[in-house]
Amino acid sequence: MCHDQVKAEFGDKTVQDIEPTNEKRQVNSMNVIFAPDFSARAALRRRVPQVRQTMLCGVSALVAAVAGLASLPGEADEPALRVAVFRADATPPLGSPVAYAPARKIEDPLSARGLVLLGAGKPIVLCAVDWIGIANAGHDAWRAELAQAAETTPDRVAVHTLHQHDGPRCDFSAEELLAAHGLGGKRFDARFAQQTIERTAAAIRAAVPSPQRVTHLGVGQAEVEKVASNRRLLGPDGKVKLGRMSSCRNPAAIAAPEGVIDPVLKMLSLWDGARPIVCLSYYATHPQSYYGKGDVTSEFVGLARAMRETELAGLPHIHFNGAGGNVAAGKYNDGSPERRPELRDRLAAAMRKAWDATQKMPLAAADVAWRVVPVRLPLAPHLDAGVLEKRLADETANERDRLSAASKLAYVRRVQEGRAIELSCLRLKNACVLHMPGELFVEYQLAAQQVRPGDTVCMAAYGDYGTGYIGTEIAYSQGGYETSAQASNVAPGVERVLTEAVDVLLK
Numbered sequence: 001m002c003h004d005q006v007k008a009e010f011g012d013k014t015v016q017d018i019e020p021t022n023e024k025r026q027v028n029s030m031n032v033i034f035a036p037d038f039s040a041r042a043a044l045r046r047r048v049p050q051v052r053q054t055m056l057c058g059v060s061a062l063v064a065a066v067a068g069l070a071s072l073p074g075e076a077d078e079p080a081l082r083v084a085v086f087r088a089d090a091t092p093p094l095g096s097p098v099a100y101a102p103a104r105k106i107e108d109p110l111s112a113r114g115l116v117l118l119g120a121g122k123p124i125v126l127c128a129v130d131w132i133g134i135a136n137a138g139h140d141a142w143r144a145e146l147a148q149a150a151e152t153t154p155d156r157v158a159v160h161t162l163h164q165h166d167g168p169r170c171d172f173s174a175e176e177l178l179a180a181h182g183l184g185g186k187r188f189d190a191r192f193a194q195q196t197i198e199r200t201a202a203a204i205r206a207a208v209p210s211p212q213r214v215t216h217l218g219v220g221q222a223e224v225e226k227v228a229s230n231r232r233l234l235g236p237d238g239k240v241k242l243g244r245m246s247s248c249r250n251p252a253a254i255a256a257p258e259g260v261i262d263p264v265l266k267m268l269s270l271w272d273g274a275r276p277i278v279c280l281s282y283y284a285t286h287p288q289s290y291y292g293k294g295d296v297t298s299e300f301v302g303l304a305r306a307m308r309e310t311e312l313a314g315l316p317h318i319h320f321n322g323a324g325g326n327v328a329a330g331k332y333n334d335g336s337p338e339r340r341p342e343l344r345d346r347l348a349a350a351m352r353k354a355w356d357a358t359q360k361m362p363l364a365a366a367d368v369a370w371r372v373v374p375v376r377l378p379l380a381p382h383l384d385a386g387v388l389e390k391r392l393a394d395e396t397a398n399e400r401d402r403l404s405a406a407s408k409l410a411y412v413r414r415v416q417e418g419r420a421i422e423l424s425c426l427r428l429k430n431a432c433v434l435h436m437p438g439e440l441f442v443e444y445q446l447a448a449q450q451v452r453p454g455d456t457v458c459m460a461a462y463g464d465y466g467t468g469y470i471g472t473e474i475a476y477s478q479g480g481y482e483t484s485a486q487a488s489n490v491a492p493g494v495e496r497v498l499t500e501a502v503d504v505l506l507k
Protein backbone atom coordinates (compact mmCIF):
# COMPACT_ATOMS: atom_id res chain seq x y z
CA MET A 1 0.00 0.00 0.00
CA CYS A 2 1.48 3.34 -0.98
CA HIS A 3 1.51 6.35 1.33
CA ASP A 4 -1.41 8.01 -0.44
CA GLN A 5 -3.49 4.83 -0.22
CA VAL A 6 -2.80 4.57 3.50
CA LYS A 7 -3.80 8.20 4.03
CA ALA A 8 -7.00 7.71 2.04
CA GLU A 9 -8.03 4.69 4.07
CA PHE A 10 -6.95 5.71 7.55
CA GLY A 11 -6.41 9.47 7.55
CA ASP A 12 -3.58 11.38 9.19
CA LYS A 13 -4.38 10.72 12.85
CA THR A 14 -3.45 7.81 15.10
CA VAL A 15 -4.66 4.41 16.16
CA GLN A 16 -6.42 4.69 19.49
CA ASP A 17 -9.93 3.32 19.72
CA ILE A 18 -10.88 0.75 17.10
CA GLU A 19 -14.46 -0.44 16.90
CA PRO A 20 -14.80 -3.71 18.83
CA THR A 21 -15.47 -6.89 16.94
CA ASN A 22 -16.74 -10.29 18.02
CA GLU A 23 -13.25 -11.64 17.67
CA LYS A 24 -11.25 -11.84 20.89
CA ARG A 25 -8.04 -9.85 20.52
CA GLN A 26 -6.00 -10.75 23.58
CA VAL A 27 -2.38 -11.43 22.77
CA ASN A 28 -2.14 -13.82 25.71
CA SER A 29 -5.08 -15.35 27.48
CA MET A 30 -3.19 -17.44 30.03
CA ASN A 31 -5.65 -19.08 32.40
CA VAL A 32 -3.19 -21.58 33.81
CA ILE A 33 0.51 -21.43 34.32
CA PHE A 34 2.26 -20.77 31.00
CA ALA A 35 -0.68 -21.69 28.77
CA PRO A 36 -0.95 -18.85 26.24
CA ASP A 37 -3.93 -18.44 23.94
CA PHE A 38 -2.79 -16.64 20.81
CA SER A 39 -6.28 -15.93 19.50
CA ALA A 40 -4.92 -12.53 18.49
CA ARG A 41 -2.81 -14.17 15.83
CA ALA A 42 -5.83 -14.77 13.64
CA ALA A 43 -7.06 -11.28 14.38
CA LEU A 44 -3.74 -9.79 13.39
CA ARG A 45 -3.79 -11.60 10.05
CA ARG A 46 -6.88 -9.82 8.85
CA ARG A 47 -7.09 -6.19 7.85
CA VAL A 48 -7.78 -3.54 10.46
CA PRO A 49 -11.56 -3.30 10.98
CA GLN A 50 -13.52 -0.24 9.95
CA VAL A 51 -12.88 2.59 12.34
CA ARG A 52 -15.85 4.23 14.03
CA GLN A 53 -15.78 7.89 13.02
CA THR A 54 -16.81 9.13 16.45
CA MET A 55 -13.90 7.26 18.07
CA LEU A 56 -11.38 7.70 15.29
CA CYS A 57 -7.82 8.47 16.09
CA GLY A 58 -6.71 6.98 12.74
CA VAL A 59 -3.45 5.75 11.32
CA SER A 60 -0.91 7.48 9.16
CA ALA A 61 1.78 5.40 7.54
CA LEU A 62 4.86 6.47 5.71
CA VAL A 63 6.10 4.21 2.96
CA ALA A 64 9.61 4.71 1.69
CA ALA A 65 10.06 6.11 -1.81
CA VAL A 66 12.89 4.73 -3.86
CA ALA A 67 15.65 7.03 -5.04
CA GLY A 68 18.62 5.84 -7.08
CA LEU A 69 22.18 6.66 -6.15
CA ALA A 70 24.29 4.49 -8.42
CA SER A 71 23.73 1.55 -10.72
CA LEU A 72 24.89 -1.94 -9.91
CA PRO A 73 26.76 -3.82 -12.59
CA GLY A 74 24.27 -5.24 -15.06
CA GLU A 75 21.37 -3.33 -13.48
CA ALA A 76 21.58 0.06 -15.13
CA ASP A 77 18.06 1.08 -14.10
CA GLU A 78 18.22 -0.36 -10.59
CA PRO A 79 19.11 2.06 -7.76
CA ALA A 80 21.90 0.89 -5.48
CA LEU A 81 21.67 0.65 -1.74
CA ARG A 82 24.46 1.86 0.48
CA VAL A 83 25.03 1.72 4.21
CA ALA A 84 27.11 3.77 6.62
CA VAL A 85 27.94 2.18 9.97
CA PHE A 86 28.61 4.31 13.04
CA ARG A 87 29.60 3.93 16.67
CA ALA A 88 30.12 6.35 19.56
CA ASP A 89 31.15 6.04 23.18
CA ALA A 90 28.21 6.14 25.62
CA THR A 91 30.08 5.39 28.86
CA PRO A 92 29.11 7.65 31.77
CA PRO A 93 31.75 9.36 33.91
CA LEU A 94 32.36 8.09 37.43
CA GLY A 95 29.89 9.60 39.85
CA SER A 96 27.21 10.01 37.19
CA PRO A 97 23.86 8.43 38.13
CA VAL A 98 23.21 5.11 36.50
CA ALA A 99 20.12 3.00 37.04
CA TYR A 100 20.33 2.37 40.79
CA ALA A 101 23.49 4.04 42.07
CA PRO A 102 26.18 6.51 41.03
CA ALA A 103 28.75 5.01 38.66
CA ARG A 104 31.64 3.79 40.83
CA LYS A 105 33.52 1.62 38.33
CA ILE A 106 33.64 0.98 34.58
CA GLU A 107 33.66 -2.79 34.02
CA ASP A 108 33.51 -2.37 30.23
CA PRO A 109 32.60 0.57 27.98
CA LEU A 110 29.11 1.36 26.71
CA SER A 111 28.33 2.37 23.15
CA ALA A 112 25.72 3.85 20.84
CA ARG A 113 25.98 2.06 17.52
CA GLY A 114 23.95 1.73 14.40
CA LEU A 115 23.66 2.25 10.68
CA VAL A 116 22.34 4.68 8.11
CA LEU A 117 20.69 3.06 5.09
CA LEU A 118 20.96 5.15 1.94
CA GLY A 119 19.34 4.79 -1.46
CA ALA A 120 15.73 3.97 -0.52
CA GLY A 121 14.21 7.40 -0.16
CA LYS A 122 15.38 9.61 2.68
CA PRO A 123 18.08 7.99 4.83
CA ILE A 124 16.94 5.48 7.47
CA VAL A 125 18.78 5.43 10.82
CA LEU A 126 18.82 2.53 13.28
CA CYS A 127 20.58 3.05 16.62
CA ALA A 128 21.05 0.81 19.68
CA VAL A 129 22.32 2.33 22.95
CA ASP A 130 23.79 0.54 25.97
CA TRP A 131 21.57 2.40 28.46
CA ILE A 132 18.64 1.33 30.61
CA GLY A 133 16.14 3.62 28.90
CA ILE A 134 15.61 6.81 26.86
CA ALA A 135 12.26 8.49 27.43
CA ASN A 136 10.01 11.40 26.48
CA ALA A 137 11.96 14.54 25.47
CA GLY A 138 15.17 12.52 25.72
CA HIS A 139 13.93 10.17 23.03
CA ASP A 140 12.81 13.14 20.95
CA ALA A 141 16.26 14.71 21.20
CA TRP A 142 18.08 11.54 20.17
CA ARG A 143 15.91 11.09 17.09
CA ALA A 144 15.98 14.75 16.09
CA GLU A 145 19.75 15.17 16.31
CA LEU A 146 20.54 11.86 14.61
CA ALA A 147 18.08 12.78 11.86
CA GLN A 148 19.79 16.11 11.34
CA ALA A 149 23.19 14.42 11.18
CA ALA A 150 21.96 11.92 8.56
CA GLU A 151 20.02 14.59 6.63
CA THR A 152 16.72 12.82 7.11
CA THR A 153 13.59 13.30 9.20
CA PRO A 154 13.03 12.07 12.80
CA ASP A 155 10.25 9.72 11.69
CA ARG A 156 12.91 7.73 9.81
CA VAL A 157 15.08 7.29 12.91
CA ALA A 158 14.68 4.39 15.38
CA VAL A 159 16.53 4.67 18.71
CA HIS A 160 16.42 1.81 21.22
CA THR A 161 18.23 0.82 24.39
CA LEU A 162 19.44 -2.62 25.42
CA HIS A 163 18.20 -1.99 28.99
CA GLN A 164 21.34 -2.83 30.94
CA HIS A 165 20.62 -2.07 34.61
CA ASP A 166 24.00 -0.52 35.33
CA GLY A 167 23.58 1.94 32.47
CA PRO A 168 22.29 5.54 32.44
CA ARG A 169 18.76 6.82 32.05
CA CYS A 170 17.86 9.72 29.75
CA ASP A 171 14.70 11.80 30.10
CA PHE A 172 15.05 15.54 29.61
CA SER A 173 11.36 16.06 30.44
CA ALA A 174 11.68 14.47 33.88
CA GLU A 175 15.02 16.12 34.55
CA GLU A 176 13.51 19.55 33.94
CA LEU A 177 10.82 18.80 36.52
CA LEU A 178 13.37 17.53 39.03
CA ALA A 179 15.68 20.50 38.56
CA ALA A 180 12.79 22.85 39.35
CA HIS A 181 12.46 21.13 42.75
CA GLY A 182 16.14 21.01 43.63
CA LEU A 183 16.60 17.40 42.52
CA GLY A 184 18.50 18.00 39.29
CA GLY A 185 21.24 15.49 38.58
CA LYS A 186 19.89 12.94 41.06
CA ARG A 187 18.50 10.52 38.47
CA PHE A 188 19.77 11.87 35.17
CA ASP A 189 23.03 13.40 34.00
CA ALA A 190 21.61 15.71 31.34
CA ARG A 191 24.96 17.17 30.34
CA PHE A 192 26.50 13.75 29.76
CA ALA A 193 23.39 12.58 27.87
CA GLN A 194 23.52 15.58 25.57
CA GLN A 195 27.23 15.05 24.96
CA THR A 196 26.56 11.43 24.03
CA ILE A 197 23.86 12.47 21.57
CA GLU A 198 26.29 14.93 20.01
CA ARG A 199 29.05 12.29 19.81
CA THR A 200 26.66 9.88 18.11
CA ALA A 201 25.51 12.55 15.66
CA ALA A 202 29.15 13.36 14.90
CA ALA A 203 29.83 9.67 14.26
CA ILE A 204 26.98 9.64 11.75
CA ARG A 205 28.26 12.74 9.99
CA ALA A 206 31.69 11.13 9.75
CA ALA A 207 30.32 7.85 8.36
CA VAL A 208 27.74 9.03 5.83
CA PRO A 209 30.18 10.53 3.27
CA SER A 210 31.85 7.12 2.82
CA PRO A 211 29.04 4.54 2.67
CA GLN A 212 29.49 0.98 1.45
CA ARG A 213 27.51 -0.59 -1.35
CA VAL A 214 24.89 -3.18 -0.36
CA THR A 215 24.08 -5.96 -2.82
CA HIS A 216 22.78 -8.75 -0.56
CA LEU A 217 20.80 -9.39 2.61
CA GLY A 218 21.70 -12.23 4.94
CA VAL A 219 19.11 -13.87 7.20
CA GLY A 220 19.84 -16.41 9.92
CA GLN A 221 18.51 -17.57 13.25
CA ALA A 222 19.29 -19.94 16.10
CA GLU A 223 17.81 -20.94 19.44
CA VAL A 224 19.39 -19.53 22.58
CA GLU A 225 19.80 -22.21 25.21
CA LYS A 226 19.48 -21.68 28.97
CA VAL A 227 19.26 -17.89 29.08
CA ALA A 228 15.65 -16.68 29.03
CA SER A 229 12.67 -17.56 31.23
CA ASN A 230 9.35 -15.89 31.87
CA ARG A 231 9.30 -13.69 34.96
CA ARG A 232 5.64 -14.25 35.85
CA LEU A 233 4.76 -17.63 37.35
CA LEU A 234 1.00 -18.09 37.56
CA GLY A 235 -0.84 -20.10 40.16
CA PRO A 236 -3.93 -22.29 39.64
CA ASP A 237 -6.13 -19.20 40.01
CA GLY A 238 -4.48 -17.52 37.03
CA LYS A 239 -2.78 -14.90 39.20
CA VAL A 240 0.95 -14.28 39.52
CA LYS A 241 2.14 -16.57 42.30
CA LEU A 242 5.89 -16.04 42.02
CA GLY A 243 8.08 -13.45 40.35
CA ARG A 244 11.23 -14.89 38.76
CA MET A 245 13.30 -11.83 38.01
CA SER A 246 16.76 -11.35 36.48
CA SER A 247 18.33 -13.41 39.24
CA CYS A 248 16.59 -16.01 41.38
CA ARG A 249 17.45 -18.39 44.22
CA ASN A 250 13.95 -19.65 44.93
CA PRO A 251 14.02 -23.43 44.27
CA ALA A 252 10.36 -23.55 43.22
CA ALA A 253 10.80 -20.72 40.72
CA ILE A 254 14.00 -22.23 39.35
CA ALA A 255 12.33 -25.63 38.92
CA ALA A 256 9.35 -24.15 37.04
CA PRO A 257 9.35 -24.32 33.22
CA GLU A 258 10.86 -21.52 31.15
CA GLY A 259 7.36 -20.44 30.26
CA VAL A 260 6.35 -18.11 27.45
CA ILE A 261 9.52 -16.79 25.78
CA ASP A 262 10.84 -16.41 22.26
CA PRO A 263 13.89 -18.69 22.30
CA VAL A 264 15.05 -17.66 18.84
CA LEU A 265 17.74 -15.09 18.13
CA LYS A 266 17.29 -13.60 14.69
CA MET A 267 20.14 -12.12 12.69
CA LEU A 268 20.22 -9.89 9.63
CA SER A 269 23.34 -8.90 7.75
CA LEU A 270 24.18 -6.59 4.86
CA TRP A 271 26.77 -7.60 2.27
CA ASP A 272 28.67 -6.22 -0.69
CA GLY A 273 29.01 -9.34 -2.79
CA ALA A 274 30.91 -11.88 -0.70
CA ARG A 275 32.04 -9.30 1.87
CA PRO A 276 29.92 -8.76 5.00
CA ILE A 277 29.48 -5.13 6.06
CA VAL A 278 27.41 -5.28 9.26
CA CYS A 279 25.18 -7.67 11.18
CA LEU A 280 22.19 -6.99 13.41
CA SER A 281 20.81 -9.38 16.01
CA TYR A 282 17.49 -9.43 17.88
CA TYR A 283 16.73 -11.36 21.07
CA ALA A 284 14.15 -10.77 23.81
CA THR A 285 15.27 -10.83 27.43
CA HIS A 286 16.19 -8.56 30.29
CA PRO A 287 20.00 -8.54 29.94
CA GLN A 288 20.98 -8.57 33.63
CA SER A 289 23.20 -11.00 35.51
CA TYR A 290 24.05 -8.97 38.64
CA TYR A 291 23.73 -5.23 39.05
CA GLY A 292 22.73 -2.28 41.21
CA LYS A 293 25.97 -1.03 42.74
CA GLY A 294 27.15 1.29 39.98
CA ASP A 295 29.58 -1.04 38.21
CA VAL A 296 28.94 0.07 34.63
CA THR A 297 28.77 -2.73 32.08
CA SER A 298 27.19 -3.64 28.76
CA GLU A 299 26.27 -6.91 30.51
CA PHE A 300 26.22 -10.37 28.99
CA VAL A 301 24.50 -9.12 25.81
CA GLY A 302 27.20 -6.52 25.15
CA LEU A 303 29.97 -8.93 26.07
CA ALA A 304 28.57 -11.56 23.67
CA ARG A 305 28.36 -8.91 20.97
CA ALA A 306 32.01 -7.96 21.55
CA MET A 307 33.05 -11.62 21.46
CA ARG A 308 31.43 -12.06 18.08
CA GLU A 309 33.04 -8.92 16.69
CA THR A 310 36.43 -10.31 17.70
CA GLU A 311 35.67 -13.68 16.13
CA LEU A 312 34.64 -12.01 12.86
CA ALA A 313 37.71 -9.78 12.63
CA GLY A 314 35.94 -6.62 13.73
CA LEU A 315 32.73 -6.96 11.71
CA PRO A 316 30.35 -4.38 13.26
CA HIS A 317 27.61 -6.05 15.28
CA ILE A 318 24.50 -4.12 16.35
CA HIS A 319 22.31 -5.89 18.90
CA PHE A 320 18.71 -4.98 19.77
CA ASN A 321 16.66 -6.14 22.73
CA GLY A 322 13.32 -7.59 21.69
CA ALA A 323 10.08 -7.63 23.66
CA GLY A 324 11.66 -8.81 26.88
CA GLY A 325 9.54 -6.96 29.44
CA ASN A 326 8.34 -10.16 31.10
CA VAL A 327 11.43 -12.23 30.26
CA ALA A 328 14.71 -12.50 32.18
CA ALA A 329 17.49 -14.96 33.02
CA GLY A 330 16.16 -15.85 36.49
CA LYS A 331 15.81 -19.59 35.89
CA TYR A 332 19.48 -19.81 34.94
CA ASN A 333 20.99 -17.01 37.00
CA ASP A 334 21.44 -16.85 40.78
CA GLY A 335 23.04 -13.40 40.65
CA SER A 336 26.57 -14.53 41.39
CA PRO A 337 29.40 -13.00 39.29
CA GLU A 338 30.33 -16.30 37.64
CA ARG A 339 26.93 -16.48 35.94
CA ARG A 340 27.66 -13.47 33.71
CA PRO A 341 30.30 -15.18 31.53
CA GLU A 342 28.11 -18.28 31.32
CA LEU A 343 25.20 -16.25 29.99
CA ARG A 344 27.58 -14.38 27.67
CA ASP A 345 28.89 -17.61 26.20
CA ARG A 346 25.41 -19.06 25.66
CA LEU A 347 24.20 -15.95 23.87
CA ALA A 348 27.40 -15.74 21.80
CA ALA A 349 26.95 -19.39 20.82
CA ALA A 350 23.50 -18.61 19.42
CA MET A 351 24.86 -15.57 17.59
CA ARG A 352 27.54 -17.82 16.07
CA LYS A 353 24.98 -20.43 15.01
CA ALA A 354 22.72 -17.78 13.49
CA TRP A 355 25.65 -16.39 11.54
CA ASP A 356 26.65 -19.85 10.31
CA ALA A 357 23.03 -20.50 9.26
CA THR A 358 22.79 -17.24 7.31
CA GLN A 359 21.30 -17.45 3.84
CA LYS A 360 22.03 -14.62 1.40
CA MET A 361 19.74 -13.12 -1.19
CA PRO A 362 20.05 -10.14 -3.53
CA LEU A 363 18.81 -6.88 -2.07
CA ALA A 364 17.84 -3.84 -4.13
CA ALA A 365 16.32 -0.47 -3.29
CA ALA A 366 12.94 -1.73 -4.52
CA ASP A 367 13.09 -4.36 -1.76
CA VAL A 368 13.29 -1.72 0.98
CA ALA A 369 10.38 0.11 2.61
CA TRP A 370 9.88 2.16 5.76
CA ARG A 371 6.48 2.54 7.34
CA VAL A 372 5.42 4.59 10.38
CA VAL A 373 2.26 4.39 12.48
CA PRO A 374 1.85 6.96 15.26
CA VAL A 375 -0.23 5.73 18.21
CA ARG A 376 -1.67 7.26 21.35
CA LEU A 377 -1.54 4.70 24.11
CA PRO A 378 -4.25 4.75 26.81
CA LEU A 379 -3.01 6.25 30.06
CA ALA A 380 -3.03 4.09 33.18
CA PRO A 381 -6.10 5.05 35.25
CA HIS A 382 -4.09 5.42 38.46
CA LEU A 383 -1.97 8.25 37.05
CA ASP A 384 -3.14 11.70 38.14
CA ALA A 385 -1.08 14.75 37.28
CA GLY A 386 -2.18 16.64 40.39
CA VAL A 387 -1.23 13.81 42.72
CA LEU A 388 2.15 13.41 41.03
CA GLU A 389 2.84 17.14 41.21
CA LYS A 390 2.17 17.14 44.96
CA ARG A 391 4.38 14.11 45.51
CA LEU A 392 7.21 15.68 43.53
CA ALA A 393 6.93 18.94 45.49
CA ASP A 394 6.74 17.22 48.92
CA GLU A 395 10.16 17.75 50.51
CA THR A 396 9.25 15.37 53.33
CA ALA A 397 8.58 12.50 50.94
CA ASN A 398 11.05 9.73 50.17
CA GLU A 399 13.48 10.93 47.49
CA ARG A 400 13.03 7.81 45.41
CA ASP A 401 9.27 8.40 45.33
CA ARG A 402 9.81 11.99 44.21
CA LEU A 403 12.17 10.88 41.44
CA SER A 404 9.65 8.32 40.24
CA ALA A 405 6.86 10.91 40.37
CA ALA A 406 8.82 13.19 38.04
CA SER A 407 9.23 10.43 35.44
CA LYS A 408 5.56 9.51 35.57
CA LEU A 409 4.46 13.14 35.49
CA ALA A 410 6.60 13.78 32.42
CA TYR A 411 4.84 10.96 30.59
CA VAL A 412 1.37 12.02 31.77
CA ARG A 413 1.89 15.54 30.50
CA ARG A 414 2.98 14.30 27.09
CA VAL A 415 -0.15 12.16 26.84
CA GLN A 416 -2.30 15.08 27.90
CA GLU A 417 -0.64 17.22 25.24
CA GLY A 418 -1.74 14.68 22.63
CA ARG A 419 1.77 13.57 21.70
CA ALA A 420 1.88 10.28 19.83
CA ILE A 421 4.52 7.54 19.95
CA GLU A 422 5.73 6.50 16.52
CA LEU A 423 6.01 2.79 15.76
CA SER A 424 7.91 1.87 12.62
CA CYS A 425 8.78 -1.08 10.43
CA LEU A 426 11.76 -1.54 8.14
CA ARG A 427 11.18 -4.04 5.35
CA LEU A 428 14.20 -5.64 3.70
CA LYS A 429 12.86 -8.01 1.07
CA ASN A 430 11.06 -10.70 3.13
CA ALA A 431 12.47 -9.55 6.46
CA CYS A 432 10.63 -7.03 8.62
CA VAL A 433 11.97 -5.19 11.67
CA LEU A 434 9.43 -3.67 14.04
CA HIS A 435 10.45 -0.77 16.30
CA MET A 436 8.37 -0.63 19.47
CA PRO A 437 8.27 1.37 22.72
CA GLY A 438 8.72 0.49 26.38
CA GLU A 439 9.21 -2.75 28.25
CA LEU A 440 6.98 -4.76 25.97
CA PHE A 441 5.75 -8.24 26.89
CA VAL A 442 7.07 -11.04 24.69
CA GLU A 443 3.57 -12.07 23.61
CA TYR A 444 3.50 -9.04 21.31
CA GLN A 445 6.62 -10.29 19.55
CA LEU A 446 5.28 -13.82 19.16
CA ALA A 447 1.94 -12.56 17.83
CA ALA A 448 3.65 -10.23 15.33
CA GLN A 449 5.57 -13.18 13.90
CA GLN A 450 2.27 -14.90 13.16
CA VAL A 451 1.11 -12.00 11.01
CA ARG A 452 3.76 -12.96 8.43
CA PRO A 453 4.56 -16.58 9.28
CA GLY A 454 6.48 -17.17 6.06
CA ASP A 455 8.79 -14.19 6.56
CA THR A 456 11.41 -13.16 9.09
CA VAL A 457 9.93 -10.75 11.65
CA CYS A 458 12.34 -9.15 14.10
CA MET A 459 11.38 -6.80 16.90
CA ALA A 460 13.33 -4.09 18.72
CA ALA A 461 11.56 -2.90 21.87
CA TYR A 462 12.77 -0.40 24.50
CA GLY A 463 12.22 2.55 22.17
CA ASP A 464 10.49 5.44 23.98
CA TYR A 465 10.84 4.34 27.61
CA GLY A 466 8.19 6.71 28.98
CA THR A 467 5.50 4.02 28.90
CA GLY A 468 7.21 1.78 31.43
CA TYR A 469 6.10 -1.84 31.16
CA ILE A 470 3.53 -2.68 28.49
CA GLY A 471 1.61 -5.82 29.39
CA THR A 472 -1.09 -7.73 27.57
CA GLU A 473 -4.68 -6.94 28.46
CA ILE A 474 -5.15 -10.01 30.63
CA ALA A 475 -1.84 -9.45 32.43
CA TYR A 476 -3.26 -6.36 34.14
CA SER A 477 -5.77 -8.61 35.93
CA GLN A 478 -3.17 -11.20 36.92
CA GLY A 479 -1.15 -9.06 39.32
CA GLY A 480 2.64 -9.05 39.47
CA TYR A 481 5.20 -6.26 39.44
CA GLU A 482 5.26 -5.55 35.71
CA THR A 483 1.63 -4.43 35.49
CA SER A 484 1.54 -2.70 38.86
CA ALA A 485 0.97 1.02 39.37
CA GLN A 486 4.66 1.32 40.13
CA ALA A 487 5.84 -0.17 36.86
CA SER A 488 3.33 0.47 34.05
CA ASN A 489 2.07 3.83 32.80
CA VAL A 490 -0.45 2.45 30.31
CA ALA A 491 -3.93 0.92 30.60
CA PRO A 492 -5.01 -2.62 29.62
CA GLY A 493 -6.46 -1.28 26.38
CA VAL A 494 -2.91 -0.79 25.12
CA GLU A 495 -3.01 -4.30 23.65
CA ARG A 496 -5.70 -3.47 21.12
CA VAL A 497 -3.98 -0.25 20.03
CA LEU A 498 -0.61 -1.94 19.51
CA THR A 499 -1.90 -5.08 17.79
CA GLU A 500 -3.91 -3.01 15.31
CA ALA A 501 -0.89 -0.82 14.62
CA VAL A 502 1.39 -3.83 14.12
CA ASP A 503 -1.12 -5.24 11.65
CA VAL A 504 -0.85 -2.03 9.62
CA LEU A 505 2.93 -2.00 9.80
CA LEU A 506 3.31 -5.58 8.61
CA LYS A 507 0.76 -5.80 5.83
